[in-house]
Amino acid sequence: MSSELSFDFEVQQRDGRARLGTLQTPHGEVQTPLFMPVGTQGTVKGLSPAEIEEVGSQIILANTYHLMLRPGEQLVAQHGGLQGFSGYPGPFLTDSGGFQVMSLGHLRKISEEGVIFKSHLDGSMIELTPERSIQVQQALGADIIMAFDECPPYPAERDYIRSSLQRTARWLERCLAVKDKDDQALFAIVQGGVHPDLRDESLALTLPFDTPGYAIGGLAVGEPKEEMFPAVAYTAERLPEHKPRYLMGVGHPEDLVAGIALGVDMFDCVYPTRTGRFGYALTDRGRLNLNSSGARTRLEPIDPDCDCVACRTFTQAYIAHLLRAEEMLGPRLLSIHNLRYLHRLVERMREAIAVGTLYDWAMAWGQTYFGSKADGVVPEWFTEALETGRQTPTGTPHH
Amino acid sequence: MSSELSFDFEVQQRDGRARLGTLQTPHGEVQTPLFMPVGTQGTVKGLSPAEIEEVGSQIILANTYHLMLRPGEQLVAQHGGLQGFSGYPGPFLTDSGGFQVMSLGHLRKISEEGVIFKSHLDGSMIELTPERSIQVQQALGADIIMAFDECPPYPAERDYIRSSLQRTARWLERCLAVKDKDDQALFAIVQGGVHPDLRDESLALTLPFDTPGYAIGGLAVGEPKEEMFPAVAYTAERLPEHKPRYLMGVGHPEDLVAGIALGVDMFDCVYPTRTGRFGYALTDRGRLNLNSSGARTRLEPIDPDCDCVACRTFTQAYIAHLLRAEEMLGPRLLSIHNLRYLHRLVERMREAIAVGTLYDWAMAWGQTYFGSKADGVVPEWFTEALETGRQTPTGTPHH
Numbered sequence A, B: 001m002s003s004e005l006s007f008d009f010e011v012q013q014r015d016g017r018a019r020l021g022t023l024q025t026p027h028g029e030v031q032t033p034l035f036m037p038v039g040t041q042g043t044v045k046g047l048s049p050a051e052i053e054e055v056g057s058q059i060i061l062a063n064t065y066h067l068m069l070r071p072g073e074q075l076v077a078q079h080g081g082l083q084g085f086s087g088y089p090g091p092f093l094t095d096s097g098g099f100q101v102m103s104l105g106h107l108r109k110i111s112e113e114g115v116i117f118k119s120h121l122d123g124s125m126i127e128l129t130p131e132r133s134i135q136v137q138q139a140l141g142a143d144i145i146m147a148f149d150e151c152p153p154y155p156a157e158r159d160y161i162r163s164s165l166q167r168t169a170r171w172l173e174r175c176l177a178v179k180d181k182d183d184q185a186l187f188a189i190v191q192g193g194v195h196p197d198l199r200d201e202s203l204a205l206t207l208p209f210d211t212p213g214y215a216i217g218g219l220a221v222g223e224p225k226e227e228m229f230p231a232v233a234y235t236a237e238r239l240p241e242h243k244p245r246y247l248m249g250v251g252h253p254e255d256l257v258a259g260i261a262l263g264v265d266m267f268d269c270v271y272p273t274r275t276g277r278f279g280y281a282l283t284d285r286g287r288l289n290l291n292s293s294g295a296r297t298r299l300e301p302i303d304p305d306c307d308c309v310a311c312r313t314f315t316q317a318y319i320a321h322l323l324r325a326e327e328m329l330g331p332r333l334l335s336i337h338n339l340r341y342l343h344r345l346v347e348r349m350r351e352a353i354a355v356g357t358l359y360d361w362a363m364a365w366g367q368t369y370f371g372s373k374a375d376g377v378v379p380e381w382f383t384e385a386l387e388t389g390r391q392t393p394t395g396t397p398h399h
Helices: A049-054 A064-069 A073-078 A082-086 A098-103 A130-140 A158-178 A196-209 A225-236 A253-261 A271-277 A309-313 A316-324 A329-354 A358-371 A380-390 B049-054 B064-069 B073-078 B082-086 B098-103 B130-140 B158-178 B196-209 B225-236 B253-261 B271-277 B309-313 B316-324 B329-354 B358-371 B380-390
Strands: A008-015 A018-025 A028-032 A034-036 A060-062 A092-094 A107-110 A115-118 A125-128 A144-146 A185-190 A214-216 A245-247 A266-268 A280-283 A286-289 B008-015 B018-025 B028-032 B034-036 B060-062 B092-094 B107-110 B115-118 B125-128 B144-146 B185-190 B214-216 B245-247 B266-268 B280-283 B286-289
Touching: A008 A329, A018 A329, A028 A034, A034 A329, A049 A329, A060 A082, A064 A073, A064 A098, A064 A130, A073 A082, A073 A130, A073 B316, A082 A092, A092 A130, A098 A107, A098 A115, A125 A130, A130 A144, A130 A158, A158 A185, A158 A196, A185 A196, A196 A225, A214 A225, A225 A253, A225 A380, A253 A266, A253 A329, A253 A358, A253 A380, A271 A280, A271 A329, A280 A329, A309 A329, A316 A329, A316 B073, A329 A358, A358 A380, B008 B329, B018 B329, B028 B034, B034 B329, B049 B329, B060 B082, B064 B073, B064 B098, B064 B130, B073 B082, B073 B130, B082 B092, B092 B130, B098 B107, B098 B115, B125 B130, B130 B144, B130 B158, B158 B185, B158 B196, B185 B196, B196 B225, B214 B225, B225 B253, B225 B380, B253 B266, B253 B329, B253 B358, B253 B380, B271 B280, B271 B329, B280 B329, B309 B329, B316 B329, B329 B358, B358 B380
Parallel strands: A034 A266, A060 A092, A092 A144, A144 A185, A185 A214, A214 A245, A245 A266, B034 B266, B060 B092, B092 B144, B144 B185, B185 B214, B214 B245, B245 B266
Antiparallel strands: A008 A018, A018 A028, A107 A115, A115 A125, A280 A286, B008 B018, B018 B028, B107 B115, B115 B125, B280 B286
């Protein structure tokens, strides 16, 4: 069923469950594992297209919900799609809009047909269905588009999660039935919360569609990491070996390290740019608060080992000054640094996978990273994820 | 008395009163006429240092008042001055702080000694004197520093303007007495409002100090252009031929064209970046409002002849979308475009001066520019400035 042109994924190397891969898309080849910055409204907050390329981003996520409301998908289509609209020439991925409708609290009604929600812009009532989501995503023209799914909140009743994952599978079928463009790859989304048996049911309903990639959905919605990562491990090892695996909405440094160790290939999150706008810088020794009075007199860069323009050019004192003075260059520089930090983190993991030292690298990284926090303890969920990741998968992939 | 090292100005060509010059500063050579973007708090709003260079800026103005209050001149000095602090490696000019104190409305007392004002940040009472202004400007380390002057508002009584210009001359003497760094050039400021006889008096009191450059102060403070440009013409032709002339706080496109025709070499203004943040783009056909509903569907760039990144990469529709969505890339792109527009405008005038066609070029430019406005009429003050500018100066320079 994977008839998409210009779309191909190859796993080139493994280290335990972690993989190095190459993903071919119509707008270029990308190396996995990778982290995707979020360009909600067709722009990654704080960065120009040139800066997106400079920090090492390979593929941008854009939000269907926001763009269908404003400026409308037809205007984006008139620009030849997201690349022409945003000025970023590389690959894009669009979400389905479903998660935004539900998480932004504008949901009015959910039924077998789809969802009805109130626009956060003008209050109008709008319907989003699997068919409409695909239609919008085809107009937006991303390289990878996502199935329209339902993502239950945490906590939710087992029965609700179960009926929801079944509906998600029926919606997947409707998405695939309406999709009629060959230059976009549609990824299915596996649901099931933190329950292994429900993950099994979702996998059994989803994998027969043999989509060119799979997302692990329904996580990072409020559950503790002690529940989230076992669910990631359980699901990832049951996904096909030769398809990319995408853990949606995940992007704290420690989550990328654990997720990649468990065999995840793709991540996205607003975290690096959002925390940057709030004045925080990501480093191997934890998060640095540039709003602190201490930062105002530090004549050294955020991270002397970082190759981003913020660390190559500016002191912490200057960036702290920009934040206090409410100058937009401050949030820009921290957004750039934080994205570069996550990309470098993934690049270092790719290098470790290539030489088969991921477990040792990640354990050492965890010692430094968690060691910088108040209690200085590496959490069990993190060590367990790395231990699980170094083992050969025990589950049986459904295909 | 002009003992400054690494500082030199040469007029290379004339076309009527307009001049092409080269100004040598410790941080590099710049071509005049030129427009200086304003980096009030040590950053040009909306641009990174790399973007400042890319748009063709040659020298940045930074504000003594703002920087002495926050982060304090000592922190800037610890960075090796404004270049090390801001990451922009080229020349800087700092104002004296006097205009900011008076115009921002925080002035509490003005006396022969100096001014006492209330900090807009924490309400504390702070004294600024000629000596303190030079001390701060020396710590900031700009290539060009400005004498501490008093700039009367418009309108003001003749008697007040007269006693004020006399005090400004006494303050100039105190500034020069305390200045003890050879790698900064101190420019004096000629006052006198729109009154030729008071301009004469200020010139007579100021020029004997033979500073390496002169500013025309006290204009662009609310007077009509019909009064402002005759005062510019009168003052400029009485300034020494071999010293740069700086018209402070001026920067609308039509003002640059008229001012350069009248023999002004340097300008500064927050206008291009401020109007850009408000959603307006400068063009030869007037100011384009990207907040308008019409802009939302225009698939062409702001100006197809512009070589800035905004015009090379993005449609008006995309930039209009960014503004509506309150994405910071919108104000950034318009700030970049507007600065590039003013720099290109000056570059085109430099080319016209080089081949002796400035008058014709400026008349044609005015036809297009004012022709795009509601009444479509080229104002008399503009034509008169160009007519005056094409004539040989009639006044006698004091030196």
